[in-house]
Amino acid sequence: MSAAAIVAEDVGVRFYFDRLLRVTTPTLAHVRRGVTESWGLRGLSVEINGGDAVALIGRSGAGKTTLLRVIAGILAPDEGRVAVRGQLGSLLSIEAGLLTRLTGRENALLLGVLAGLSRAEARRNVDSVAERSGLDEAFDRPVSSYSQGMLARLGFAVVEQARPDILLLDEVHEAIDHDSRAIVEARAREILRSGGIVIAAGHDHVLLERLCGRAVLMQDGAIAADGDFRQVQQQYVG
Secondary structure, three states, X not given: OOOOEEEEEEEEEEEEEOOOOOEEOOOHHHHHOOOEEEEEXXXXXXXXXXXXXXXXXXXXXXXXXXXXXXXXXXXXXXEEEEEEEOOEXXXXXXXXXXXXXXXXXXXXXXXXXXXXXXXXXXXXXHHHHHHHHOOHHHHHOEHHHOOHHHHHHHHHHHHHHHOOOEEEEEOHHHOOOHHXXXXXXXXXXXXXXXXOEEEEEXXXXXXXXXXXXXXXXXXXXXXXXXXXXXXXXXXXXX
């Protein structure tokens, strides 16, 4: 088996909402004010091994983004466990982690250090980030001037600094232009060829099928089906 692997066992993630449906922290005082409990994931188990390209499909609110955030380590499960083996790279929102007042170059340096690189390594990598992003002179302009496609190119180039074995994508590839999407998909296929893992969530099934041979259908925070993309898609739309 490849070095990359993800195993989730009976995972549950619980959220609390106040009366305005804002996520909050549970306390006795909050309970008296009508805080409600909702499970974003419950009893979810899945195994993904190296070489797998998996599409997460399902209606909005089914738990796709929550599962990606648990795998990425952004959320800790309230129940069960998740084990991830391999270097993670995630692009869960187009602007994730980017500081709009800084230039693309400054963001690349800062996020490289935050990703665990030394300052010297981040500086050495910045020219590679500039080349991979394809932003040319825009790389030295403030990120606030970027289009959605430019933001996605920069974010993906920054993620690549760590040379991830596991790539997580959440609808990002659906919101960007054709050229930017081609860059993301080409790198995703490189990761798969080297025995890594790609997990992509979204609603554009044409794009997802182009990248993924396997689909996981999510419903109410659990897995309703898992298998060949077209078969699972037919269960979803049928």
